[in-house]
Each structure stands twice: as structure tokens, then as C-alpha cells.
Amino acid sequence: MGVRVTSGRSLLAAMIGVGMAFGAQAASVPDLGPLPPIKVNKAKAELGKRLFFDKRLSGDAGIACGTCHDPKQGWTQNKPLSDGYPGNGHFRNAPTLVNVAHKKVWNHDGRIGTSLNDMTREMITEDYIMNMDMRIMQERVKQDPVYLKMFKDAGYGEPSNGKVRKAIPEYLKSLTSRNAPFDTGKMSGAAKKGLKLFKGKAGCIQCHNGPLVSDGKAHNTGVPENFDVFLNPNNHQAFIAFAMFQGIENYMNLKRDPGFYNVTLDPADVGKFMTPSLRELKYTAPYMHNGMLKTLNDVVAFYNAGGGKDSKKSPLLKPLGLSNSEQKDLVAFLLSLSGDQLTTAKHVWQKPYPAEYAAIKNWKNVRN
């Protein structure tokens, strides 16, 4: 898959581009607020939960979604660059999956703007992520009696790869922020001061707005490259494979992550990345698409300095002149957007998986 249809690319670009012009007027941006509730089908989500943590969904059965999106590490990995499929590394930080169902565009470069179903397919089939031939996956799932029952109970009938791609997104819908002080109204004094700065002097709200604290658009903030992408051949091979597959020219000589350029092929978009949500940051360090900023203090210091160095940096970023205590308040506010960790059986599949595939009894005489 993934042979990107050109019209798809420009459509997505147009979608993301709309409204970019309004970014400058702080007044016109959607306000922060609680996320709307999402309805989740319990049986389907339960099935999706088991699939999410099942290593048998990857080609060599070595990794699961939950390996790179680890609940104990804020549904990401607490290191700059994500693991890759065994045999290669990766070139970006794994995003948290908490609140991911509230997004409309996914990946740091925003290359998927359709559905979590497509996102799930990309993760399962991409050779440097899970490298799974879905036809084998389907037959693996059908070999496990627990799945046969769960698919049936969920109303899906017989397991198929299409239904795997439905069940996982249903489960992802259940991963949403719980009890963030910002939502419960229990913010500290410092956090309240930070909120004011966020909306005012620091100007963060221009891009981080709405319930998700993201405008869902791409901006160039000048985050420096992570040289490990290029110096470690395991990471670099994943990057080259990605760029080659996406049809980005000159992929052997690229020394930077092209970011949103991948979606538009417009040189003006090189180095732009999607504004991430600022919810659950407490658990998701390090930060930015390539994990280059270790702590929230570093992030705020980065913005206070007017962002990084890039000739195409967003004009919205300028040195802010925040005092030390203002910076601390801002961090306190950011932390107030983090709720409870989702690490219990409610969200994490904790029962063991069978060590081997049981044989189907009376195999010769039952239908496949």
C-alpha cells in the first residue's frame, strides 16, 4: 500500500492548509477546553486491546503496537527515537496514543488524514514498523480460539484483516485523558498563571488551541535535526526506506527530515511538523518529532529563545522574554494538562498470550 495518489496528497495538503492564515490572530482561535466524550463499543474495544498488545501481529512476531506505544512510558517510548521493526531502527519519536482518536491528521508529517483504520494498516504493514503480510496475520488470528470467540462476541463474525483494522481503532478511542487538573478545575496557582502566559505573552495558543491543544496544522519551529537518524545506519536505513517509498527525490543525500514537505512537495513546507497535542506530556518525554528536547523546561526555554534556527521558521515564533518564574509557571500549566496514567487492565491487556498456536483438532475433517 501507500503508493500515494497524487490527488490524495494535494487534497490532504489543502485540508491542512485551510485556516493556516488565521493562525496569527489569537482571538480567532478555538479556546482550550475539555475533550468531548467518545462513544466506544466495549466488546470491539476489548478485542482491539488484545490485538494491540499481541506480538503475533508483526511479521516475525517480535513486536506489538504496545512495544513502541508503551502504556508505562506514556504510550510512547521515553527515548528520542522510536524502536523500529527488528533489524532496523526509526527516525522519529513515537507519538503518544492517548487522545489519538480526537485527531483528524496523523503522523508527525501529517501524511495520513483519512482514518485510524488507515493509520493502523500503515503501522502493521510498513516494513520498518511491523512488516506484516496481513494475509498471514489473518490466518494467525484465526488460529487462536480466544480470538474466534472475541470476534464473534464483538459482532464481527469470522476474523479477517479488515476487522482487525476496525477493532484496533475502536480500542484507540478508549485511550483518552482522565482527570487532568485542567479539566477538573483543580489547577495550582502556578498553573493558572501559566495558562495566562500560554494564552497571552507566550503566544502558545496561536498553534496549541482547542480541546486537544493543537490546531492540527503544520509549522516550522526550527527543532534541530537528531543526528542519530543519520549516524546510526539502522535508523538511517528506515529513513531512506521511508523517503524512497514516499517518492521524495534525492533520498540518499537528505540530511534532514523533510516533514510536511512529504505531503505537499512544496519546498516552503520543508521542516514543518504537525502541532502535537499538549495533553499527557508528563509521561511522554523526550519531546518534538525527533525527541531532541529532553524536558518541558527545555521546551519552554526553546520557545523563550524564539524557537530554533531555520530560515523558514514560522513568523509566529519570536523571543518571548519570559522570566525564570514565568517559565516555571508555563511548565506547571503544561503539566496540568496531564491526567491519570492509563496503565491498568482497563486499558492494558494483561493476560498472557499462548506460547504456541494450538493445532486445530480433526483438521482434515473441518472447514478451513
Next chain:
Amino acid sequence: MKRVIKFRPVLMAAVAGAMIATGCVAQDAKKGMSGPPPLAPLGPPPIPMDNLQSPAKIGWGKYLFFDPRLGGDASTGCSTCHQPDQGWSWAEDISRGYPGTVHWRSNQTIINSAYYGKLFWAGSVTSLEKQAKSASKGGVAGNGETDIMEARMALIPKYVELNRKAFGTEWPLLFDAYRAISAFERTLVQRDTPLDRYLLGDKSALSEEQIRGKKIFEGKAGCIQCHNGALASDENFYNIGVPGVKRWEEDGLAQITFRFELYAKGSPEEMYRTLKDDPGAYFRGKNKWDMGKFRTPSLRYAVYTAPYMHSGQFDTLEDVVDFYNAGGVAADGRTTSFPETKSPLIKPLGLTDQEKEDLVAFIEAFSGDEITVEKPEMPPYAARFTKAQLQAAQEAK
């Protein structure tokens, strides 16, 4: 990325129907009056015009054949399954697979594969170049994808250099890697077996026993009808009665692959639901009369390649001969699940114990010394850029 394929039962049925209507001559009926071509010494392998041999290609191909990075998770390359000390094959009933899988057919030797015009048990591809592609990409074989495998080769400086010498391009292409592997495979041939020497005039090259076995092979046992010519294969397709893989009945992992293969090869839905055996050459044209047929394999190098047959159900050449002597039925009574397509050429032979021994001795004359090569040391990856270059690029942003 991988393909996602869905059933199209209706379309499939229509295609299959159309093919049946056009009709086809049964393979067995094609035998000429003059009899099968005689056994002959093996000449040099055919070299395709669009991939001539060169030392540079062969040299790079050898590295690639042994390099597990030419597969999905960098663990499973050609030699992982085609082990030189297991007859350039894999010594289990069905081949090992990509990690997390098992294959569904017995492994085949690389030795002399250069001579076939139809490769794989079911003859599904027509050149080593195409064969290497399906081997490195197939989900239960290499499970690799073009982009990551090309990226890996580009980051191995030795391969960049070897590729430049062999093909003249700046960066290695998978297409050329397959050509290099094929060039290496075309060096893995054996032309100095006892039988070759005998046929070239050295009458002492075969023992008395083997000479008697040759007569039986060409006469009473009728093996020559299919195992003929220099390769001892007519490259035709027959159902000789080989039973399916016993393990399928009790091994969950093998059951997964069995269904996957039926699904991936585009079986009509009802066939996917009900088949319990490998339909073999059926998949070539989806013709019912090809069910359970397989390409006649060469008998060369067979001493080293046990177990035998597409399903690896026979551990020794003695077992094979017993199977033929019984008319295509295994010692435990098992046979093909597709009796309607079984070749009329396979019938009980009435061989005596002595004749069976002679025949086995003769089959051994198709194998010379074991072929081994020194496994090349795998060249390492290297970073493509220096830190200084990256810093300069950062500054220039």
C-alpha cells in the same frame, strides 16, 4: 509496504471456468513415439543474454546469498534456509520459514537450479532472477520489501563498490541484486558425478550394482519416462501419488501457513475452505486437472537433499523406491488427496529387494562430492555522513 488482497470468489470462478472450457491436452499424453530423451552428461548451464556472467556479479552475488540483511528483519537470507551443509537445502519435512512462520513445502537444493526453466516445486517462476525476487519477498520466506532492502545495501560500502563494478550504477538496485545472486547460483552446478563420467566413457565410474540399477531405471521401473535428459528431469508436471504433509494435522503454525498459501495464491473461496492438501501446479493456470501435480525434480545431488518430495514425506532414497514400487503409495498407506489426477505412468513395479537396492545405488550415481564454499564474512554498515557534514547542513538551514 505489503499488499492487502481480498477474496474475489465470483471473478475467480469465472476465470477458472473459462480455462476449463478452452481445454488442454493432458501432460502424460504428450510422450512421443521415440521414447524419452536418454540420460546425458550435464553441459554448462544456460546463461540468459540479459544477465551474462561476470566475476564482479558472481562475487557480489555470493555475498548477497549469504547475507541475512536481504530479508525483512535481517535474520533470514537465502543461505539461512538453503544451508550448504544440508545439501543447500533444509533437512526437515517442510522448510523452516521466516521467523514466526514455517514454510509449507520441502526446501529445494540450489545446486543445479541453474538448469531449470520452471522453478519451485510447482514450476511457478521461469528464471532464477524472478525466483530470487519471490524468495526474498515472500511472507514465509524472506519477507523483505524493496525499499528497506535497497536502503540496507546502500549503507554497506562494500556492496556499493561491488555493485558499481558489476552494474555501474551509483546505488545498488534490488533488481540487480537478484541478477547477481542468480549469477552466483549459476556457478553452483555439479557436472562430474559418477554418472557424468560414465556417460562420457569412463566405464569404471559406476559399480556393477549401479549399472544394473541403470537398466532398471531405464526399463522395468520406468523412471526414465520422467527423469530423463541431462538434468534427469523432463520439467513436466505429474501427480505421482505423494501424500501431503503429515505435520499439518497436528502443528498449529503449519496450519496457519497452509491456509495463508491457499489464500495468497488466490484459491476460490470453496477451495480455501475445504482443501487439506497442496494442489501444486493447479495454481499455474487454475486448472482442475493440475491438482496435486508437481514438477519432476532432477535426481542430481539428491544424496544430500533428504527428505524427499514436495512435502518431504520420505527420509531416504530407499523409502522413495518403496513408494514407487508400491505404485505411488507410502509405507503407511498414505497417498495423494487428488487421486483423479494421478499419472497412469505410476503403477506397482514388482521390483525384487535386489532390484530396489540396485536402483538406489544408481540414484546415488547422480551425486558427486558434496559442494561447500567458504561463507564470506559479512561486510558491515557504515554511516553515510560525518557529523561535520550534518552540522554544516544544520547551519545552512
